Amino acid sequence: MPDLHDIEAVVFDVLGTLVDEPGGLRTALREALPSGSVEELLAVWQRHVGREQHRIAQGDRPYAATDVIDAEAARAVADGAGLTDPAAIARLATAAHRLPPWDDSAAGLARLARRFPVIGLSNASRSALLRLNAHAGLLFHQALSSETVQAYKPAPEVYRLAIATAGCPPERVLMVAAHAWDLRAARATGMRTAYVHRPVGDPPTTTDTFDGHFNGLDELATALTVG
Missing domain, CATH: 1.10.150 (DNA polymerase; domain 1)
Structure with missing residues (x-):
């Protein structure tokens, strides 16, 4: 099991990772x-x-x-x-x-939110993210739109927004996504990274070195909450 014991905050991509875009x-x-x-x-x-x-x-x-x-x-x-x-x-x-959530998204977020600050980080606009989260039942402690920094992922300023919001060193912030391109950019800013498999995602290559690979949010939550 990946060693993620020192994580203080968890950041989730939304489009594709938590909802079926x-x-x-x-x-x-x-x-x-x-x-x-x-x-x-x-x-x-x-x-x-x-x-x-x-x-x-x-x-x-x-x-x-x-x-x-x-x-x-x-x-x-x-x-x-x-x-x-x-x-x-x-x-x-x-x-x-009005994008549908994956079956494990709401429960996985809720489980993690009992132990960690959980942040959504999306390219969706502020207003779109608000309505999408309500439609899909996604409950974050804070939901961040890349609109705040006037850029789109994988621009580094988007990930720095999440790090600043988390208020802890980047190596203690875990970025979770179903897109390898997203995780590569997060890793370049110093964040820890976890790939979650989704049917519509961008899977890692043999050269990617993410901190964890998971089949779903329940598996991820277990890795983060055991111990």
């Missing part, structure tokens, strides 16, 4: 466009979001929160599929507010 988007796309090809529409959405966040990271676009980028993605999907109903497009733009 692609699954929730598929549901919203089916609702808006019952006859459309969901996988093609999802690819349009994901390409737009990825491209625009990359442009912001490269300095080619001023920071825009996920509310703005998701609205653009919804419009791109609508334009490509011939959707013209303003109400349907507006609802599609807020699909990220």
Whole structure:
């Protein structure tokens, strides 16, 4: 079992790690466009979001929160599929507010929160994160949006926000994510790292050296609370 006895605070990625982001988007796309090809529409959405966040990271676009980028993605999907109903497009733009949690997310957070300060750290905007957490039943001691630092993960300032909020040395803050890219960036700022397997995640490679690998939050909570 990994040695995580000296951890003082636990930070969770949200999108993909605690909620099924692609699954929730598929549901919203089916609702808006019952006859459309969901996988093609999802690819349009994901390409737009990825491209625009990359442009912001490269300095080619001023920071825009996920509310703005998701609205653009919804419009791109609508334009490509011939959707013209303003109400349907507006609802599609807020699909990220209604993503379903993984089965172990709420209970795992609650178990850890009895022993540690638990912090959410997400690229979702403040307002989107608020509504998503309420919808999915995710209860943090504090939920942080990267909007606060006007950047997107994996920018180092996002992780430094979590470290500053935790109020302890980075080597005593554990970053938990289903995305290896997220953990690599957290590790570069001095945080400890734990990979949790999810069907939609980005698994570690053979060269990644994270502090723990877990099949779910119950396994993670046991590793952190034993002893």
